[in-house]
Amino acid sequence: MDTPAAGADPTDRERLAENWTERPSLRSWLTTVDHKRIGRRYLVTAGFFFALAGISALLMRTQLANPGSDLLSPQQYNQLFTMHGTAMIFLFATPMLFGFGNFLVPLMIGSRDMAFPRLNAFGYWVFLFAGLFMWASLPFGAAPNGGWFAYVPLTSVQDSPGLHLDVYTLGLLFLGISTTAGAINFIVTALKMRAPGMSLNRMPLFVWAIVATAFMVIFALPALNVDNAMLFLDRRFGAGFFDPAAGGNVLLWQHLFWIFGHPDVYIIVMPGLGIVSAVLPAFTRRGVVGYPLVVLAIVAIAIISFGVWAHHMFAVGLPQVSYGFFSAASSIITIPSGIQIFAWLATMLLGRLVLRTPLLFVIGFIVTFVLGGVTGAMFALTAFDQQVTDSYFVVAHFHYVLVGGALFPILAGIYYWLPKITGRMYAERLGRWAFWLVFIGMHVTFFPMHLYGLFGMPRRVYTYPAGLDWDGWNLVSTVGAYVLAVGLLLVLVGVVHAVRRGRPAPPDPWGGDTLEWSTDSPPPAYNFPVIPRVHSLHPTWDARTAESTGPGATADRILSAGRRTPLTSELDGRYERPVEMPEASGKPLVLALTLLVLFTALLFAWYPVAAAAVAVVAGTVAGWLWPGRRAEART
Amino acid sequence: MGTTEAAQTPRTGPDRRRRTGPAVAAATLLPLAGCASDAPSALDPAGAGAQRVEGLWWLLFWISVVVFVEVLALLVWALIFRRGARTRVRHGQPLRFVTIAGAGLPLVILVAVYGVSLRDLAALGTDPGPDAPTVEVTGHKWWWEVRYEGVAGATANEIHIPVGERVRVRLRTADVLHSFWVPQLMPKTDLIAGETRETWLHADRPGEYRGQCAEYCGLQHAHMALMVVAVPRPEFDARLARLAAPAPAPSTDAERRGQQAFVQGTCAACHTVRGTGAQGRVGPDLSDVGSRWSLGAGAVPNDAGHLGGWIANPQTVKPGNQMPPQPVDAARLPDLIAYLRSLD
Numbered sequence A: 001m002d003t004p005a006a007g008a009d010p011t012d013r014e015r016l017a018e019n020w021t022e023r024p025s026l027r028s029w030l031t032t033v034d035h036k037r038i039g040r041r042y043l044v045t046a047g048f049f050f051a052l053a054g055i056s057a058l059l060m061r062t063q064l065a066n067p068g069s070d071l072l073s074p075q076q077y078n079q080l081f082t083m084h085g086t087a088m089i090f091l092f093a094t095p096m097l098f099g100f101g102n103f104l105v106p107l108m109i110g111s112r113d114m115a116f117p118r119l120n121a122f123g124y125w126v127f128l129f130a131g132l133f134m135w136a137s138l139p140f141g142a143a144p145n146g147g148w149f150a151y152v153p154l155t156s157v158q159d160s161p162g163l164h165l166d167v168y169t170l171g172l173l174f175l176g177i178s179t180t181a182g183a184i185n186f187i188v189t190a191l192k193m194r195a196p197g198m199s200l201n202r203m204p205l206f207v208w209a210i211v212a213t214a215f216m217v218i219f220a221l222p223a224l225n226v227d228n229a230m231l232f233l234d235r236r237f238g239a240g241f242f243d244p245a246a247g248g249n250v251l252l253w254q255h256l257f258w259i260f261g262h263p264d265v266y267i268i269v270m271p272g273l274g275i276v277s278a279v280l281p282a283f284t285r286r287g288v289v290g291y292p293l294v295v296l297a298i299v300a301i302a303i304i305s306f307g308v309w310a311h312h313m314f315a316v317g318l319p320q321v322s323y324g325f326f327s328a329a330s331s332i333i334t335i336p337s338g339i340q341i342f343a344w345l346a347t348m349l350l351g352r353l354v355l356r357t358p359l360l361f362v363i364g365f366i367v368t369f370v371l372g373g374v375t376g377a378m379f380a381l382t383a384f385d386q387q388v389t390d391s392y393f394v395v396a397h398f399h400y401v402l403v404g405g406a407l408f409p410i411l412a413g414i415y416y417w418l419p420k421i422t423g424r425m426y427a428e429r430l431g432r433w434a435f436w437l438v439f440i441g442m443h444v445t446f447f448p449m450h451l452y453g454l455f456g457m458p459r460r461v462y463t464y465p466a467g468l469d470w471d472g473w474n475l476v477s478t479v480g481a482y483v484l485a486v487g488l489l490l491v492l493v494g495v496v497h498a499v500r501r502g503r504p505a506p507p508d509p510w511g512g513d514t515l516e517w518s519t520d521s522p523p524p525a526y527n528f529p530v531i532p533r534v535h536s537l538h539p540t541w542d543a544r545t546a547e548s549t550g551p552g553a554t555a556d557r558i559l560s561a562g563r564r565t566p567l568t569s570e571l572d573g574r575y576e577r578p579v580e581m582p583e584a585s586g587k588p589l590v591l592a593l594t595l596l597v598l599f600t601a602l603l604f605a606w607y608p609v610a611a612a613a614v615a616v617v618a619g620t621v622a623g624w625l626w627p628g629r630r631a632e633a634r635t
Numbered sequence B: 001m002g003t004t005e006a007a008q009t010p011r012t013g014p015d016r017r018r019r020t021g022p023a024v025a026a027a028t029l030l031p032l033a034g035c036a037s038d039a040p041s042a043l044d045p046a047g048a049g050a051q052r053v054e055g056l057w058w059l060l061f062w063i064s065v066v067v068f069v070e071v072l073a074l075l076v077w078a079l080i081f082r083r084g085a086r087t088r089v090r091h092g093q094p095l096r097f098v099t100i101a102g103a104g105l106p107l108v109i110l111v112a113v114y115g116v117s118l119r120d121l122a123a124l125g126t127d128p129g130p131d132a133p134t135v136e137v138t139g140h141k142w143w144w145e146v147r148y149e150g151v152a153g154a155t156a157n158e159i160h161i162p163v164g165e166r167v168r169v170r171l172r173t174a175d176v177l178h179s180f181w182v183p184q185l186m187p188k189t190d191l192i193a194g195e196t197r198e199t200w201l202h203a204d205r206p207g208e209y210r211g212q213c214a215e216y217c218g219l220q221h222a223h224m225a226l227m228v229v230a231v232p233r234p235e236f237d238a239r240l241a242r243l244a245a246p247a248p249a250p251s252t253d254a255e256r257r258g259q260q261a262f263v264q265g266t267c268a269a270c271h272t273v274r275g276t277g278a279q280g281r282v283g284p285d286l287s288d289v290g291s292r293w294s295l296g297a298g299a300v301p302n303d304a305g306h307l308g309g310w311i312a313n314p315q316t317v318k319p320g321n322q323m324p325p326q327p328v329d330a331a332r333l334p335d336l337i338a339y340l341r342s343l344d
Helices: A010-020 A026-031 A035-063 A074-109 A117-135 A164-192 A205-237 A250-284 A291-307 A309-313 A320-332 A334-350 A357-379 A382-388 A392-422 A428-454 A471-501 A543-547 A587-603 A607-625 A630-634 B003-007 B014-028 B048-081 B095-125 B233-244 B253-264 B304-312 B333-342
Strands: A564-568 A575-580 B134-140 B143-148 B154-156 B158-162 B167-173 B178-182 B186-191 B197-201 B207-212 B225-231
Touching (some): A035 A392, A074 A117, A074 A205, A074 A250, A074 A392, A117 A164, A117 A587, A164 A205, A250 A291, A250 A357, A250 A392, A291 A320, A291 A334, A291 B095, A334 A357, A357 A382, A357 A392, A357 B048, A382 B048, A382 B186, A392 A428, A392 A471, A428 A471, B048 B095, B048 B186, B134 B178, B158 B167, B158 B233, B167 B186, B186 B197
Parallel strands (some): B134 B167
Antiparallel strands (some): A564 A575, B167 B197, B178 B186, B207 B225
16 A cells, blocks of 8 residues: 555555454444544535425526516415525535534544544434435425525414424424534544644644634524523423513524524534635645734634624614624624634735636635625624624625535535545546536526516525516526536536546645644544654645654554554643543434434424333433443453 | 716706716726616715715715725835845834834724714704604505595505605504605615604605515515605695595596496405405505505516506416415406506
8 A cells, every 4th residue: 555654564564454344244334443444424414405405496596587476385484485595504505514624623633533433423323314304304395495594483382383393393303412522532633633733723724613603603503592592492392481472582593593603604604614714725825814913813713703793683672782793792703703814815926826626616605605704794784784694685795604604615615535435536627517507506596586686685585576676686596506506416417427437546646734644545444553743734745744653653653552542731731641532333324213203203292202212311321321341451 | 888978977056066076986897877867876865864864975985985095005015025035035023013003093083084974963863853854654464554644544665755854754664664765865764663753855856766675575576665755835735635634535437347346346354446346454545546656665666567467466476475366256356456557
């Protein structure tokens, strides 16, 4: 095997392979804890949910192509737009980026796995089951229909009878378990598992972005969970949290939702920005300008994003003082994004551009995200927000931010890391075609929405009358949506083509600067035969780091006995001790399945079944956490 | 209509000159003005509230153009001059450039714009004064109940206001959240369950200004439109006087038969016609239904054909609305239509 790292002798490699590699079998497929397999699953599953949410969008755009169309009933349309939004936010964007994080974080920091591999497997299964739980409601006409932010009292049991909103509250509570587990895992992994020498100020920007995102998840998600739990209790047991007649308050829902919801915008976009910072060095042949500034910007966004939620509520009639405060905070949060944009521009202006598909998507990202950013700064101003919020203008705005800030970076990331993930190269021409169709399709779809939003068209309408100057532009948007869909289909074709027919990828096809490029494509089960000692911010470009894996590498970084990887200190990345990593286990799958039973039982009000499921959950968790003997046996 | 023609849409009044810049922008940069007269467009404001926001928009628009062009220029520069094997990579860290262009300049612009917007926010928030006429608007799934303070009668989906005067609008909802939005006159105010909100309307020229519910409110959110009709003060007073009086009495035999069918049939269980036995409170008051701009809050035009269709089966016109299909005798339907058409 041709590897850039040669410090481990053949016996070490054999032992590593034996200790880490899982035999391909159904059993190992169900019990794997390998972060690379789990990461790939996240990517594929999130891609599948993306396709479903995308098809929903195409159906909606087809309905809206003409005024007064009756292709879809209002019932169908309302379920489709709710599922489109909910799935894109919760089942695509975050899991997709968690997929990249899962695959890449251990590789980028020079570790052999995530800190908690079994928790990682558990998180994936929960994500899969929660996604299926929610989508399964659609064929039965019982999908959520209250919009992705499900405002009360429309979502109360009086105004929305049926299972629709129970699917929503329970589905999101179920999914929240996965997201929280994943976030904790990322934080611990990035803080404790970095290769020796990788002090915090040598941690790749992508990892910074993932860690900041994970912290946001941990602080933001409880607000959403509490909100959904209260709504479930209101609907099922008449708790009255949101019922004015019972002394409840309908705005409480909105406050809690957006205390989660605004950080969530950055939870979605931040890893995307991290991908941009990861892709640029390889295609500009230099590091990103102003690393400390970019890190500062990432951390600043993560903090400020918790102080701007009320700008989603500028039309509900809050006191003027709070308008003033939230308007100012919402204006300020554009600054850290501005810093990052100009850091990337400076990087491109000083480097040498290698115009491959990933860089094309990064350029598409900058163009689109800046447009979304300037309209975002407009929305920070209360008076303007009150005019265009809940119109198609805001639909245009957040698609520019989310397609620009998350989808384009994700596509850049797919092309960039495809060789690493699959071991195969993609076809460049196909990639370029996909880029241009996606880019043009995106702007043809969403740019006109600014216009008909200003012309007074509200969002979330299943139809609209002719003669208001909305029809022509809506048709343009629909045409654009189909172009976009063809572009995305070409991405899929490109990936399948690469997997089937692509030529084998070398370890480092791009000349990337981070550690994942210093091992094979795809990486072996143990990631690195020798854990490198990191000497700079760009370890793959750094001769001393490369030398550290050559002859003379010390045994404490080879660790071929058992499944071991080094633990290092949080700030300086000083070597502490090797840590034993767990083996494959069926418990994550069993626990996730039991949770699926629990949430299904809650949905259909089979409370005895739910109680039994809780008992099994408790038993499985106890079994999982029971101290094993294996750890002592190996040391 | 071409863009040049649209840009020349006659503007009257003192602010004609102020708008020249934006009009040119509309004609050149954005094909915004396709047929601007038809759209309830925030860029075609007809009153003090929307004009404030329009002014703010053009300021923001031009700043955005400058910012976007700047970023695009830097990208294009890099794409032209920083490619190819002979390009030497430079390894500097131009932190000053990033800080000034990415943080310093934006901060200055944001602070300035924020200051301007506070002025607009305060202007939108001013109370129209104790003497302003007050309209009480109640949101229902999926129509607007409209009453005028001090006037007994109610109407639906149509608000008359006197030109040039500020009118207070008091907003409540009977069920879920809705949002009151008339883009040419005033930005949105949400209707919050269990609470009362206030906004105001002001139109500086007579006309009809379409509005629509802007907060998703369920199945027929798409068909919850309203029309604000700005009329000279005497017409407004006459309108209120008509709302205070009983509905017009039937004048033909057909209308009389229609009234009888209305009052004695199922209609009266849900609808009111002032001065008759019909006093239902579930659906809209129909005392002036013949004069309204539409049926079903913008669902269909208000003419005899659509009215007949609506009465026979409102569920095909606006699926999910509260009105069930009516078992009306086919022979009675023309009478009922004649009667309802006569109510104006």
